[in-house]
Amino acid sequence: MSDDLAVDADIRVAETLPARAFVEPAFLERELATIFTHAWQLLPERGDDPRPLDEQVAARGARVPVSLLGRPLFVQRGWDDDTLRAFPNTCTHAWHPLVLGASRGPTLVCPQHGRRFDCTGRFVSQPSFGKDMPNFPRECDHLASLPIAAWRRMLFASFDSRAPGLGTVFGDIDASLAKLPPPLERAKSEVREVAGNWKQHAWNYLDHFHIGHVHRAPHGLADAIDLGSYTTELGEHAVLQWVYAARPADGFLPEQLPERFADPKGRRVFALWWFVFPNLALSFYPWGLSVNVYQPIAGRPDATRFIWEHWIADRSLYAERDQRWLDGQVDAEDVDTLAQVSRGLRSGFAPRGRFAPTEEQAAHWFHRKVALGVTAPP
Ligand code: FES
Ligand SMILES: [Fe+2]
Structure with a gap:
């Protein structure tokens, strides 16, 4: 797909992107997988709360679900520290959403089978997952934190841990x-x-x-x-x-x-x-x-x-x-x-x-x- 896309550095000879770049679903998929995976994006507000997002997660341990480019995340304020974190809103056990609405507390519990995480995204416990279970918890049983940062009163997140500051x-x-x-x-x-x-x-x-x-x-x-x-x-x-x-x-x-x-x-x-x-x-x-x-x-x-x-x-x-x-x-x-x-x-x-x-x-x-x-x- 890359062949006929080049936009010359010299504006006098450069051609615009082709029309298909504006209409083809495959091109949009590719943009989402490249440009939008690496970029910082403003976290959209939640329709059910009129307050700016930073206010909604101002309190210790507060968390809210958000959707970024159609992918489910949640934003979490620390319990033991004041740090704001962003996590995938997908349980590492069997993929149920973790945070269904605004809530607050030192840990959160997945609604489907009770897996518990702390405010830093670490797996804490789950019924029937004993300490004797081999190779558990794995790194991927914890939640992967995504870059999140505030600019003025606006919160931005990225899917790419290598995003520039x-x-x-x-x-x-x-x-x-x-x-x-x-x-x-x-x-x-x-x-x-x-x-x-x-x-x-x-x-x-x-x-x-x-x-x-x-x-x-x-x-x-x-x-x-x-x-x-x-x-x-x-x-x-x-x-x-x-x-x-x-x-x-x-x-x-x-x-x-x-x-x-x-x-x-x-x-x-x-x-x-x-x-x-x-x-x-x-x-x-x-x-x-x-x-x-x-x-x-x-x-x-x-x-x-x-x-x-x-x-x-x-x-x-x-x-x-x-x-x-x-x-x-x-x-x-x-x-x-x-x-x-x-x-x-x-x-x-x-x-x-x-x-x-x-x-x-x-x-x-x-x-x-x-x-x-x-x-x-x-
Ligand atoms: S999907 Fe979360 S505990 Fe099973
Ligand atoms: Fe205009």
């Missing part, structure tokens, strides 16, 4: 936010299913080329920003896009951002749009932070689970986000565009595309990282 992945982002006070509270958290492959959504976020078309006047995003100042900065793990606001009142105060964003003409930065490969968008505005995750759904390449959170930094600005930062409008326009593109992808008439060298560096970066990610040796 979260600090490495977020290093450039943290540097850009050094002078911004962290958002105060979470205002919204919603998960919905939207049309289109997860890569279409990520690509769209990284594509400022369409702003002057899809989000044009009257009263579009194109009016609210100084499009000519649009800047894209490519990193190893993340991309930053930023632009000056058309009206200074809509921008960050100069003292809220590092010196490098200062403008001799007095313009102010409208937003910092950070994208962390493969599927996390962090949009920082003067009102706070909008988080989007474009989560693939196993077996369904043409749909995406769209996680959308708001974290408020300034309540009064937040109330004006739709008028001044066009939060809802841009989202609706993008959803509509992507539905149209989905039809094109499936038309049987879609050749590999090309990139506008001065406008589509971030899109090129993304396509190339996907191509390299799915063809990399395990």
Whole structure:
């Protein structure tokens, strides 16, 4: 499958990923087994508890079940230490789920045949499994802990014990936010299913080329920003896009951002749009932070689970986000565009595309990282 995927490092000759990469179930399976196995992923919230996940597991010994990319995990706060851990929510005896709902205590007991584990995932005991049993417990009778880490108030996990530290992945982002006070509270958290492959959504976020078309006047995003100042900065793990606001009142105060964003003409930065490969968008505005995750759904390449959170930094600005930062409008326009593109992808008439060298560096970066990610040796 690797042969015809390559995305050239030279944007002037590079071709996009082929259309089949957006529609074939086999390609999605491969992405899940490669890119999404190695990446850090935001742990989704649980529908039955409105509190942010970190609050749900704040207490000693607290645990909650979560599902990450369709695979069952649970998050566990230590009993003897304060450490947060993530484990597969699958019993090592005969594979029954271990944690069916939020609970708390020094040990947990599997509902099916009573196997007991402590908060560090170690097997403790099980009826009829005596001390005289040969070769027991084996290492695999304990629960394998998965990497888990917090960034601000958000919890991330990975299926790959060799995942680079979260600090490495977020290093450039943290540097850009050094002078911004962290958002105060979470205002919204919603998960919905939207049309289109997860890569279409990520690509769209990284594509400022369409702003002057899809989000044009009257009263579009194109009016609210100084499009000519649009800047894209490519990193190893993340991309930053930023632009000056058309009206200074809509921008960050100069003292809220590092010196490098200062403008001799007095313009102010409208937003910092950070994208962390493969599927996390962090949009920082003067009102706070909008988080989007474009989560693939196993077996369904043409749909995406769209996680959308708001974290408020300034309540009064937040109330004006739709008028001044066009939060809802841009989202609706993008959803509509992507539905149209989905039809094109499936038309049987879609050749590999090309990139506008001065406008589509971030899109090129993304396509190339996907191509390299799915063809990399395990
Ligand atoms: S499946 Fe858990 S104790 Fe048997
Ligand atoms: Fe858009």
